Amino acid sequence: GESVGLHLPTLSVQEGDNSIINCAYSNSASDYFIWYKQESGKGPQFIIDIRSNMDKRQGQRVTVLLNKTVKHLSLQIAATQPGDSAVYFCAEKSGGQNFVFGPGTRLSVLP
Amino acid sequence: GAGVSQSPSNKVTEKGKDVELRCDPISGHTALYWYRQSLGQGLEFLIYFQGNSAPDKSGLPSDRFSAERTGGSVSTLTIQRTQQEDSAVYLCASLEGRSTDTQYFGPGTRLTVL
Numbered sequence: 001g002e003s004v005g006l007h008l009p010t011l012s013v014q015e016g017d018n019s020i021i022n023c024a025y026s027n028s029a030s031d032y033f034i035w036y037k038q039e040s041g042k043g044p045q046f047i048i049d050i051r052s053n054m055d056k057r058q059g060q061r062v063t064v065l066l067n068k069t070v071k072h073l074s075l076q077i078a079a080t081q082p083g084d085s086a087v088y089f090c091a092e093k094s095g096g097q098n099f100v101f102g103p104g105t106r107l108s109v110l111p
Numbered sequence: 112g113a114g115v116s117q118s119p120s121n122k123v124t125e126k127g128k129d130v131e132l133r134c135d136p137i138s139g140h141t142a143l144y145w146y147r148q149s150l151g152q153g154l155e156f157l158i159y160f161q162g163n164s165a166p167d168k169s170g171l172p173s174d175r176f177s178a179e180r181t182g183g184s185v186s187t188l189t190i191q192r193t194q195q196e197d198s199a200v201y202l203c204a205s206l207e208g209r210s211t212d213t214q215y216f217g218p219g220t221r222l223t224v225l
Contacts, residue, residue, distance in 0.1 A: 032212050043115075043202050043216035044154070089153060093212060097142055097161060101154040 012108045019077040021105045023090035028071060032093035035064060035075045038104070039086045047075070047088075077107075085109045113137065115217035117203050123223045124193055132188040132220045136205030143186050144214060145178055146202045154202065160186065161208065193224045 013019045025033070031052040036044035050057045050064045050073075057064050063076040073090050087104040094100045116135045124130050136143050145157040156170035160180040171177070175193075180186040190197055200221050204214040 034213070036216075041218075043204075043218045046213055046215065049213060091154075096167075097159060097206070097208070097212075098156065098167065099144070099214065100156070101146075103153040 009103070010106045010108070012110055013080050014110050015080060015082060017080055019075075019080045019084070019107060021075045021077075021088050021090075021107065023073040023075075023102050025071050025073060025090075025092045025100075027092060027094045027100075028068070030092040030094050033064070033066060033073050034091045034093075034099075035062075035073075036089045036091065036101075037084075037086045038089065044089060080107075080109050082109050082111070115203055115205050115215050117201075117217040117220050119220060120218065121221045121223075123225065125225050126195060127192055129189065129191045130193055130222065132190075132201050132222070134186045134188070134203030134205075134217060136184065136186070136203070137207075137215055138184075139207065140205035140215075141183075141208035142206040143180055144204045144206070145186070145188050146204065147172075148200045148202055148219070150199075157188070157201075190222075193222075195224045198222055198224045 034049040035047045037047050038044045048059045048062050048064045050066050055066050061078045065074045077084055085108055087106050089101050089104045091099045091101045118133045141162050143160045146154040147157055148154050158178045159167040175191045178188045200219040202216055202219045204216045206214045
Protein backbone atom coordinates (compact mmCIF):
# COMPACT_ATOMS: atom_id res chain seq x y z
CA GLY A 1 0.00 0.00 0.00
CA GLU A 2 0.97 3.63 0.00
CA SER A 3 3.31 4.78 2.70
CA VAL A 4 5.38 7.75 3.57
CA GLY A 5 8.11 7.14 6.10
CA LEU A 6 11.11 8.80 7.63
CA HIS A 7 14.61 7.37 7.94
CA LEU A 8 15.33 8.98 11.33
CA PRO A 9 12.74 9.39 14.06
CA THR A 10 14.91 11.85 16.03
CA LEU A 11 17.60 14.28 15.04
CA SER A 12 19.79 16.42 17.29
CA VAL A 13 21.89 19.21 15.82
CA GLN A 14 24.02 21.99 17.19
CA GLU A 15 22.68 25.50 16.91
CA GLY A 16 24.05 27.06 13.75
CA ASP A 17 24.59 23.77 11.97
CA ASN A 18 22.55 22.64 8.99
CA SER A 19 19.82 20.03 9.47
CA ILE A 20 18.72 17.42 7.00
CA ILE A 21 15.48 15.54 7.54
CA ASN A 22 14.71 12.67 5.21
CA CYS A 23 11.55 11.03 3.97
CA ALA A 24 10.85 8.04 1.76
CA TYR A 25 7.65 7.60 -0.17
CA SER A 26 6.32 4.61 -2.01
CA ASN A 27 3.73 5.93 -4.45
CA SER A 28 5.55 6.85 -7.65
CA ALA A 29 2.36 8.52 -8.91
CA SER A 30 2.38 11.15 -6.16
CA ASP A 31 2.76 14.56 -7.71
CA TYR A 32 2.90 16.94 -4.77
CA PHE A 33 4.89 16.88 -1.53
CA ILE A 34 4.81 19.08 1.54
CA TRP A 35 6.86 19.55 4.66
CA TYR A 36 5.14 20.61 7.87
CA LYS A 37 6.52 21.74 11.21
CA GLN A 38 4.58 20.95 14.36
CA GLU A 39 5.43 22.54 17.66
CA SER A 40 4.16 21.12 20.91
CA GLY A 41 0.44 21.72 21.39
CA LYS A 42 -0.05 23.25 17.97
CA GLY A 43 -1.29 22.09 14.59
CA PRO A 44 1.14 21.41 11.75
CA GLN A 45 2.43 24.51 10.03
CA PHE A 46 3.26 24.57 6.32
CA ILE A 47 6.96 25.05 5.61
CA ILE A 48 7.57 24.36 1.94
CA ASP A 49 6.19 22.28 -0.89
CA ILE A 50 7.38 20.86 -4.17
CA ARG A 51 5.71 19.39 -7.21
CA SER A 52 6.97 16.31 -8.97
CA ASN A 53 8.12 18.28 -12.01
CA MET A 54 10.81 19.88 -9.87
CA ASP A 55 13.77 18.43 -7.99
CA LYS A 56 14.64 21.37 -5.76
CA ARG A 57 12.88 24.29 -4.22
CA GLN A 58 14.22 26.90 -1.84
CA GLY A 59 12.56 29.03 0.76
CA GLN A 60 13.87 31.15 3.58
CA ARG A 61 16.57 29.00 5.23
CA VAL A 62 14.84 25.84 3.96
CA THR A 63 15.36 23.74 0.87
CA VAL A 64 13.36 20.73 -0.25
CA LEU A 65 14.94 18.16 -2.53
CA LEU A 66 12.98 15.56 -4.44
CA ASN A 67 14.61 12.48 -5.95
CA LYS A 68 11.94 10.66 -7.90
CA THR A 69 14.31 7.93 -9.00
CA VAL A 70 14.66 6.60 -5.46
CA LYS A 71 11.41 8.16 -4.16
CA HIS A 72 13.15 10.26 -1.58
CA LEU A 73 12.35 13.67 -0.18
CA SER A 74 14.50 15.76 2.11
CA LEU A 75 14.22 19.01 4.03
CA GLN A 76 17.33 21.02 4.64
CA ILE A 77 17.35 23.75 7.26
CA ALA A 78 20.28 26.13 7.12
CA ALA A 79 21.82 27.60 10.28
CA THR A 80 19.45 25.74 12.58
CA GLN A 81 18.05 27.85 15.40
CA PRO A 82 16.44 26.91 18.73
CA GLY A 83 13.08 27.94 17.29
CA ASP A 84 13.43 25.19 14.71
CA SER A 85 13.01 22.54 17.41
CA ALA A 86 9.80 20.71 16.54
CA VAL A 87 8.46 17.60 14.85
CA TYR A 88 8.70 17.68 11.08
CA PHE A 89 6.30 15.75 8.87
CA CYS A 90 6.47 15.05 5.19
CA ALA A 91 3.28 14.43 3.26
CA GLU A 92 2.49 13.32 -0.25
CA LYS A 93 -0.60 13.97 -2.25
CA SER A 94 -1.74 10.58 -3.33
CA GLY A 95 -4.77 10.13 -5.54
CA GLY A 96 -7.08 13.07 -5.93
CA GLN A 97 -6.89 15.26 -2.85
CA ASN A 98 -5.82 12.68 -0.30
CA PHE A 99 -2.64 13.36 1.65
CA VAL A 100 -0.52 10.67 3.30
CA PHE A 101 1.67 11.78 6.18
CA GLY A 102 4.86 10.25 7.48
CA PRO A 103 5.34 9.44 11.18
CA GLY A 104 7.44 12.55 11.81
CA THR A 105 10.99 13.37 12.87
CA ARG A 106 11.71 15.23 16.08
CA LEU A 107 14.39 17.86 15.62
CA SER A 108 16.21 19.00 18.75
CA VAL A 109 18.55 21.97 18.52
CA LEU A 110 21.36 21.87 21.04
CA PRO A 111 22.83 25.12 22.41
CA GLY B 112 -6.35 36.91 7.99
CA ALA B 113 -8.10 34.36 10.18
CA GLY B 114 -6.82 30.83 10.07
CA VAL B 115 -8.53 27.53 10.73
CA SER B 116 -10.14 27.45 14.15
CA GLN B 117 -11.31 24.48 16.17
CA SER B 118 -13.38 24.12 19.28
CA PRO B 119 -13.19 23.10 21.98
CA SER B 120 -9.43 23.11 22.42
CA ASN B 121 -9.72 20.39 25.05
CA LYS B 122 -12.50 17.92 25.75
CA VAL B 123 -12.63 15.40 28.56
CA THR B 124 -15.47 12.93 28.44
CA GLU B 125 -16.52 9.66 29.96
CA LYS B 126 -16.46 6.40 28.08
CA GLY B 127 -19.75 5.84 26.28
CA LYS B 128 -20.63 9.52 25.88
CA ASP B 129 -21.00 11.26 22.52
CA VAL B 130 -18.79 14.21 21.57
CA GLU B 131 -18.91 16.85 18.86
CA LEU B 132 -15.83 18.63 17.61
CA ARG B 133 -16.09 21.75 15.49
CA CYS B 134 -13.93 23.15 12.72
CA ASP B 135 -14.18 26.58 11.12
CA PRO B 136 -12.10 26.56 7.93
CA ILE B 137 -10.53 29.51 6.22
CA SER B 138 -13.20 31.45 4.36
CA GLY B 139 -13.38 30.49 0.70
CA HIS B 140 -11.52 27.23 1.06
CA THR B 141 -13.27 24.49 -0.85
CA ALA B 142 -11.79 21.43 0.85
CA LEU B 143 -11.81 20.39 4.49
CA TYR B 144 -10.01 17.48 6.13
CA TRP B 145 -10.18 15.78 9.51
CA TYR B 146 -7.17 13.91 10.90
CA ARG B 147 -6.47 12.12 14.15
CA GLN B 148 -3.10 12.28 15.86
CA SER B 149 -2.31 9.96 18.72
CA LEU B 150 0.43 10.91 21.17
CA GLY B 151 3.78 11.00 19.44
CA GLN B 152 2.36 9.67 16.20
CA GLY B 153 1.75 10.95 12.70
CA LEU B 154 -1.51 12.11 11.24
CA GLU B 155 -4.21 9.57 10.46
CA PHE B 156 -6.63 10.64 7.74
CA LEU B 157 -10.30 10.42 8.74
CA ILE B 158 -12.52 12.21 6.24
CA TYR B 159 -12.34 14.77 3.46
CA PHE B 160 -14.94 17.18 2.05
CA GLN B 161 -14.58 18.85 -1.34
CA GLY B 162 -17.18 21.39 -2.40
CA ASN B 163 -20.57 19.78 -2.90
CA SER B 164 -19.14 16.35 -3.69
CA ALA B 165 -19.82 13.33 -1.51
CA PRO B 166 -17.22 13.21 1.27
CA ASP B 167 -14.38 10.69 1.24
CA LYS B 168 -15.05 8.74 4.43
CA SER B 169 -12.48 6.04 3.78
CA GLY B 170 -10.43 6.90 6.87
CA LEU B 171 -13.17 6.75 9.47
CA PRO B 172 -12.18 3.95 11.88
CA SER B 173 -15.69 2.81 12.75
CA ASP B 174 -19.36 3.67 12.32
CA ARG B 175 -19.18 5.54 15.63
CA PHE B 176 -17.42 8.31 13.73
CA SER B 177 -19.28 10.68 11.43
CA ALA B 178 -18.81 14.16 10.10
CA GLU B 179 -20.78 16.76 8.26
CA ARG B 180 -20.03 20.05 6.63
CA THR B 181 -22.87 22.53 6.57
CA GLY B 182 -23.14 25.17 3.86
CA GLY B 183 -19.73 24.29 2.54
CA SER B 184 -18.09 25.88 5.56
CA VAL B 185 -18.20 24.75 9.19
CA SER B 186 -17.68 21.06 9.87
CA THR B 187 -18.57 18.91 12.86
CA LEU B 188 -16.92 15.60 13.69
CA THR B 189 -19.10 13.43 15.91
CA ILE B 190 -17.88 10.46 17.87
CA GLN B 191 -20.62 8.34 19.40
CA ARG B 192 -20.20 6.06 22.40
CA THR B 193 -16.62 7.17 22.90
CA GLN B 194 -13.96 4.63 23.83
CA GLN B 195 -10.64 5.18 25.55
CA GLU B 196 -8.79 4.44 22.31
CA ASP B 197 -10.51 7.49 20.79
CA SER B 198 -8.30 9.69 22.97
CA ALA B 199 -6.15 11.75 20.62
CA VAL B 200 -5.77 15.18 19.09
CA TYR B 201 -8.25 15.75 16.29
CA LEU B 202 -6.93 18.13 13.64
CA CYS B 203 -8.85 19.93 10.96
CA ALA B 204 -7.32 21.41 7.83
CA SER B 205 -8.70 23.42 4.95
CA LEU B 206 -7.41 23.84 1.44
CA GLU B 207 -8.20 26.52 -1.10
CA GLY B 208 -8.44 23.93 -3.87
CA ARG B 209 -8.42 26.15 -6.93
CA SER B 210 -4.94 27.55 -7.30
CA THR B 211 -3.07 25.81 -4.45
CA ASP B 212 -2.88 22.40 -2.81
CA THR B 213 -1.60 23.68 0.52
CA GLN B 214 -3.46 22.53 3.61
CA TYR B 215 -3.73 24.89 6.56
CA PHE B 216 -4.25 23.27 9.91
CA GLY B 217 -6.16 24.35 12.96
CA PRO B 218 -4.71 24.00 16.47
CA GLY B 219 -6.59 20.77 17.11
CA THR B 220 -8.94 19.47 19.78
CA ARG B 221 -7.40 17.27 22.43
CA LEU B 222 -9.93 14.58 23.34
CA THR B 223 -9.50 12.55 26.48
CA VAL B 224 -11.86 9.67 27.14
CA LEU B 225 -11.82 8.51 30.74
